[in-house]
Amino acid sequence: MAIIMSELPRDLVEEVLTRVPLTSLRAVRLTCKNLNDISKDGSFIKKHIVEAKKKQVNEFELIIVMNCKIYLMSVDPHSNVDPYITLKGTLFSLKDDANDHQVDDIVSVFDCDGLLLCITRDLNSRLLVWNPYFGETRWIQPRDRYHDMDVYALGYDEKKKYKIFRFVDDYYSYSYIEEEQICELEVYSFESDSWKVVLNVTPEWNIYYYHSGVSLKGNTYWYATNKVRRRGGYDVVVFLICFDFTTERFGPRLPLPFSTCNIYDIVTLSSAGEDQLAVLFHDGFTSAMGIWVTSKIEPTEVSWNKLSLADDMGMLISNIPTNDRSFFIDVKKNVAVVLDRGARYIAYIIGDKEYFEEVDLGESADLNCWPLVCSYVPSTVQIRQL
Structure with a gap:
């Protein structure tokens, strides 16, 4: 050849x-x-x-994370064959050249325009930035330490300089002893290969470490809650929080299409194209489900439009209380893919004219791996090696 x-x-x-x-x-x-x-x-x-x-006019490619492995999946809404979802296989293996071993313990992945921030199980070598197209990788060493409740994000500032944000706020420590609780906020610069502390104050809200943020135009958005210790299933106030990689600060609280939720509800964020954010809400009691997409979004303001796509589909999706859910939405094709995990990984495909398909993707063998489904387009960003 x-x-x-x-x-x-x-x-x-x-x-x-x-x-x-x-x-x-x-x-x-x-x-x-x-x-x-x-x-x-x-x-x-x-x-x-x-x-x-x-x-992607006819089909779109998605990255999907299951059992600590990263797969490529295609969805073709125009296919005459049901289900119109194809698991193409694993992306090529990652290798830690410094330790000369394969990386097969990825527990979470954060996507930013085709670059992947991979969080590994090993706290000593926890962060890996990877461009699947080039096959380039870069291990990120901690300033001091990593923590098993860290929240991470990959983004860039107005000069297109890439950075990593690390945030841990162990507010829900079982000890409830203030002196033992941890709050650390840091930003890593690819240019300087160094971390710096960006805030020395404790936020007045909480982001759960198992809720992945979503990158949009270089910044990262999370769904957050008031800082209250939950004792039962009562409602808490929820809102959107943005970390701006240019100012290296959090913006103000932004409204979600709903103002409260409880521990039985599921709230999940996703991108909807290059400049829109989407949110899925699944009511744990009534099984009602809704998807909203932003009509405008910036770090300091947001507005929402509701889609009719998922209104009648909530009853068809597993109603087992779980935070292990991720989704992808294509607004133009009016198609959503919801990835859920119980004993098995299930992909629910929701389309036009009440189309609904449930696809079994296999056994869930590692409960410490957070499932993810997101769009994929090759990235032109080359990871500068040190």
């Missing part, structure tokens, strides 16, 4: 490479230095991304 491909005109080679699935791209690169160089060339990457977006 390497000899034949090397004799072809470059434009034809590029055309072939744009058709290679991401899960096979690494193997193709290893066959020939010329193919490796072309696939990592800036002009080709832009062409590849354009082609990837064209494909």
